[in-house]
Amino acid sequence: MKLPGDESDAAQVERFIRVDHAGEYGAKRIYQGQLAVLGRGPKGDILRHMQAQEQVHLDTFSALIAERRVRPTALMPLWHVAGYALGAVTAAMGERAAMACTVAVEEAINEHYRAQSAVLGEDEAALRETIETFRAEELEHRDIGLAHEAELAPGYKVLSALIKAGCKVAIAVTERI
Ligand SMILES: [Fe+2]
Ligand SMILES: [Fe+2]
Numbered sequence: 001m002k003l004p005g006d007e008s009d010a011a012q013v014e015r016f017i018r019v020d021h022a023g024e025y026g027a028k029r030i031y032q033g034q035l036a037v038l039g040r041g042p043k044g045d046i047l048r049h050m051q052a053q054e055q056v057h058l059d060t061f062s063a064l065i066a067e068r069r070v071r072p073t074a075l076m077p078l079w080h081v082a083g084y085a086l087g088a089v090t091a092a093m094g095e096r097a098a099m100a101c102t103v104a105v106e107e108a109i110n111e112h113y114r115a116q117s118a119v120l121g122e123d124e125a126a127l128r129e130t131i132e133t134f135r136a137e138e139l140e141h142r143d144i145g146l147a148h149e150a151e152l153a154p155g156y157k158v159l160s161a162l163i164k165a166g167c168k169v170a171i172a173v174t175e176r177i
Helices: 009-038 044-067 076-093 095-119 122-147 156-176
Strands: none
Touching: 009 044, 009 076, 009 095, 009 122, 009 156, 044 122, 076 095, 076 156, 095 122, 095 156
């Protein structure tokens, strides 16, 4: 039920596109940061595979931002730096920590996309399909992280909880600014 003061459906969809655009940009930057450290190592190819998919996700939301004239978040410069730093720092902690970062981020994004997809109606069926397609790829990334021993990273639980909390804050802030 809609209450007075609730945002319109159009405003909600704009908010979705704004935050998803920023999130995919942040994801790309995380993998770039990881590649700067691990790109020549044995995990280089799998990181490049995930980064390439994030680039497609980002390009899709960049096109939606342009088509629908949605204002991008003012925080893009922050996600530029923070995403890269998160990737580079976790990669410097080791391959398993880098994979733990991927698992945590992708789980947070999976939840985020699942919630968006659940409220999009038939008038936004195409956007919902896009989000579901990307969500499946984010889950693939999570599974890659798990297959590459993310859970064996030192301090896995703490690291994972910190990164997930950070993602939630990033999402909440980006939806507003
Ligand atoms: Fe993505
Ligand atoms: Fe991803």
